[in-house]
Amino acid sequence: MLFNTTQFFLFLAVVLALFYGSPRRFRRYILLAASYFFYACWNPKFIALLLTLTAIDYTAALWLEKVAPGPRKKALLILSLSANLGFLGFFKYYNFLASNLALLLGKPTHSFFLDIVLPLGISFHTFQSMSYVVDVYRGQQKAVRSPIDYALFICFFPQLVAGPIVRAHTFFRDLFDWHPPSADDVSNGIFLLVLGLTKKMAFADQFAKVANRYFSDVAGNPGMVTAWSGVFAFGLQIYFDFSGYTDMAIGMAKLLGFHFPVNFRRPYLASSITDFWRRWHISLSTWLRDYLYIPLGGNRHGQWMTYRNLAITMLLGGLWHGASWNFVIWGGYHGALLGVERVFRGDRPIREEWTWLYPAKAILTFGLVLISWVFFRAADLPQSLQILGQMFSRPGGHTLLQPWHVGLALIALALAVVEEKFEWFERIIEAPAWAYASALAAMFLCLEVFGVIDASIPFIYFQF
Amino acid sequence: MHQKGRRRGLALPLACLGLFALDGLLFRTPFYPSILQPDSSAGTFELTLEREQQAQRLNGDNLVVTLGDSRFAYSPRLANELTAQTGYVFRHAGVAGTDVRSWYYMLRDLDPSARRYRAIVFGVTDYDDEDQFFTPDDDIRALHYVIARLRWSDVLEFALSFHSRKLQWxxxxxxxxxxxxxxxxILTFLSNPKKRIQYARAAHRDYDQWTYGYVETPRSLTGLQIDWKAWKVTFPPGLDQDQQDTINRDLMREPAPQTGRVAAYYRAWYGRILDRYRGSRTKIVFVRLARAPIPRPDGLVRKKSSTIRDFASSxxxxxxxxxxxxxxxEHPELFRDALHLNRAGIARFSPMLAEEIGRMLGSAGQ
Structure with missing residues (x-):
């Protein structure tokens, strides 16, 4: 059940009606049942996996709270993390490791393959679950007593399959001290829901058609201009696709009285790669910072250790996205860029002020990010290299973008700049009803005219 | 807070109203239909309608309009060479790919008074109702042909005229x-607005000229043989893949179960057209066209009803x-594929049609 389908909106309407039509004590049960139903619509078999992981971490956290600090507690934490990483590793990385092992042994790559179906959203909910256990271990979070509450934290349907990765304190704060959403929350929720849908269907899916055309036949679309236009289209597709999904998730959560943090903050306006990672998939980058980079030592042990920690964090961050060398290279490339920036910047904080140099820096950053998307989207390493070869060849080829694609991109850029400088999204929610309604109507019209309605293009991050 | 909530509550219905207002402004006024891609389904439909509306102004009281799909291939130019003899001027408002549902909307706007024509001639390939695997009630192309003609009052009725829930939606x-x-x-328009506007203007100006003098291909199926008993087709040398495909798909098709859906569909849509012309001086004429280069045997399907005959008798x-x-x-040398007459076929059919209709209607002065 994709977010951009009629079935999903019917489901959401039923959930909202049941949620607000029921006595308060039943509401979390309704959300839990709805979430499991939502997950079961994909593949009911994986409900068992979800329940197993939930049971393991629920029990581990209760236990961790009782055990005094020391080796026993650490062993318990390791046990819980191993279980999570074990499931994640088996479902997501087994075939990757098996193919590499086969290569090492000189056997055909499929020699040790297993027919494994990747459970939907496993990367997201295992990270969410692990952060909870670590927080309990660190004493930053109390273990949750009710298995229902914990299960809801893991499988809450708006963010179950593609995030944002919500921290336990954020979720349980809203769950335990639940208030009906305010008028502003409802306005904001509806606005984000429509905005997300517009981003996905009118922008991401239109750019997806161009990107898919290019990446499905790179050899048949030669030339520098062709390559850049295909990669540019994918760059916009992935941003609108993922941030659109996230906007919808946050909007739905708001309608149910939950407040999730922002996951994207206009990343393509970033003035550096460091800045980019503060704006892109924020819930993952902060997770990696808090549960990987800082525990590895962060920047506390000298320059070289900092570079090492950055590299490890980004390589693993890359691998989190998918089991292929392309994702490792994608992460490594970003790690290397972050390292290079750090060499030039030293310990000085990043300056985000808008000066006359800012557009040049933003364009350079965008170009560097586009190059990284080649590894993210290409089928394999040889194709990535072929595309890079095209991108940096002599000028030739033709653009795959129609003038209206460029128009859409320019509109998005203008809106992003206005939002960056004036926070108009927030203002429009506060604005009189007619102004707010006009903004919604404009998005509806955009959906009507540009929305890809009948070809259901899945959200990119659902595969992770 | 409550007041603010109420105001907010109004915003969503207001936004929906705004959307419908914007949609109406852009797509329910003559603006967008005037710049439709002339070769698109809706564009062709609109150009045909406009062309025939203009023809009404240029012609007198002896107009006969024909409606059908691409199989109703005749040349009004050739038919009108006999006007002195028949007394009638033939105009063709048929659009390839359309069926009776689309013809209803075409006629509603072409002939609002239901009195403009001496006769409306529907070209069909069978007077009996034969269900095929693809039934016309689920032909969603109709939406794309008649879209510019649909009014608010049509929305529900039009949607419910489809059979499957998915298509109704x-x-x-x-x-x-x-x-x-x-x-x-819209997206192709936005790709090159200037070129589109120029093309649309040219089409609106010259469509009559482009179509009135249209000459069909001389390609034929000469040499085609079908052994119906053995269910075997022998293609003559030189037939291209498209020609062979239409023969395999449209002639050599297996009979479908006779469910009565086609009959219900015809009753509904021809019925609506005939209701409009009840008591009108306009005659409604059904013509069985040449069916195929080698027609399928009559006994292949046991047809259960004949809506058209029922209407004619009542x-x-x-x-x-x-x-x-x-x-x-009905000879291979007069067809360009399994369904359509070729140049020679049209040249023979057009005067035959004019004479036959003229004979049925009698003198134009009557």
Whole structure:
């Protein structure tokens, strides 16, 4: 059940009606049942996996709270993390490791393959679950007593399959001290829901058609201009696709009285790669910072250790996205860029002020990010290299973008700049009803005219 | 807070109203239909309608309009060479790919008073109702042909005229928010607005000229043989893949179960047209066209009903042309594929049609 389908909106309407039509004590049960139903619509078999992981971490956290600090507690934490990483590793990385092992042994790559179906959203909910256990271990979070509450934290349907990765304190704060959403929350929720849908269907899916055309036949679309236009289209597709999904998730959560943090903050306006990672998939980058980079030592042990920690964090961050060398290279490339920036910047904080140099820096950053998307989207390493070869060849080829694609991109850029400088999204929610309604109507019209309605293009991050 | 909540509560319905207002402004006024891609389904339909509206102004009281799909291939130019003899001027408002549902909307706007024509001639390939695997009630192309003609009052009725729930929803959605149906057209327009506007202008100016003198291909199926007993077709040398495909698909098709859906569909849509012309001086004429280069055997399907014959026997202004009037055209050398007459076929059929209709209607002065 994709977010951009009629079935999903019917489901959401039923959930909202049941949620607000029921006595308060039943509401979390309704959300839990709805979430499991939502997950079961994909593949009911994986409900068992979800329940197993939930049971393991629920029990581990209760236990961790009782055990005094020391080796026993650490062993318990390791046990819980191993279980999570074990499931994640088996479902997501087994075939990757098996193919590499086969290569090492000189056997055909499929020699040790297993027919494994990747459970939907496993990367997201295992990270969410692990952060909870670590927080309990660190004493930053109390273990949750009710298995229902914990299960809801893991499988809450708006963010179950593609995030944002919500921290336990954020979720349980809203769950335990639940208030009906305010008028502003409802306005904001509806606005984000429509905005997300517009981003996905009118922008991401239109750019997806161009990107898919290019990446499905790179050899048949030669030339520098062709390559850049295909990669540019994918760059916009992935941003609108993922941030659109996230906007919808946050909007739905708001309608149910939950407040999730922002996951994207206009990343393509970033003035550096460091800045980019503060704006892109924020819930993952902060997770990696808090549960990987800082525990590895962060920047506390000298320059070289900092570079090492950055590299490890980004390589693993890359691998989190998918089991292929392309994702490792994608992460490594970003790690290397972050390292290079750090060499030039030293310990000085990043300056985000808008000066006359800012557009040049933003364009350079965008170009560097586009190059990284080649590894993210290409089928394999040889194709990535072929595309890079095209991108940096002599000028030739033709653009795959129609003038209206460029128009859409320019509109998005203008809106992003206005939002960056004036926070108009927030203002429009506060604005009189007619102004707010006009903004919604404009998005509806955009959906009507540009929305890809009948070809259901899945959200990119659902595969992770 | 409550007041603010109420104001907010108003915003969503207001936004929906705003959307419908914007959609109406863009797509329910003459603006967008005037720049439709001339070769698109909706564009061709609109150009045909406009062309025939203009023809009404230029012609007198002796107009006969024909409606059909691409199989109703005749040349009004050739038919009108006999005007002195028949007394009638023939105009063709048929659009390839359309069926009776689309013809209803065409006629509603072409002939609002239901009195403009001496006769409306429907070209069909069978007077009996034969269900095929693809039934016309689920032909969603109709939405794309008639989209510019649909009014608010049509939305529900039009949507419910489809059989499957999925298509009912698609039709409801598209008829309510026309931008969804026009989407591809809009995107191609935005790719090169200037070129589109120039092309649309040229089409609106010259469409009559482009179509009135149209000459069909001379390609034929000469040498085609079908052994119906052995269910075997022998293609003559030189037939291209498209020609062979149409023969395999349209002639050599297996009979479908006779469910009565086609009959219900015809009753509904021809019925609506005939209701409009009840008591009108306009005659409704059905013509059985040349069916195929080698027609399928009659006993292949046991047809259960004949809506057209039923109408003809019960309504005084409905006439049936002799079923076998054009059987002489059913030869491979007169067809370009399994369904369509070629240049020679059209050249023979057009005067035959004019004479036959003229004979049925009698003198134009009567």
């Amino acid at each position: 698609e039709a409801l959605r598209g008829a309510s928010l026309k931008g969804i149906v026009y989407q591809n057209d 309504l005084p202004n409905v006439l049936l042309c002799d079923e076998h009037a054009f059987d002489s055209l």
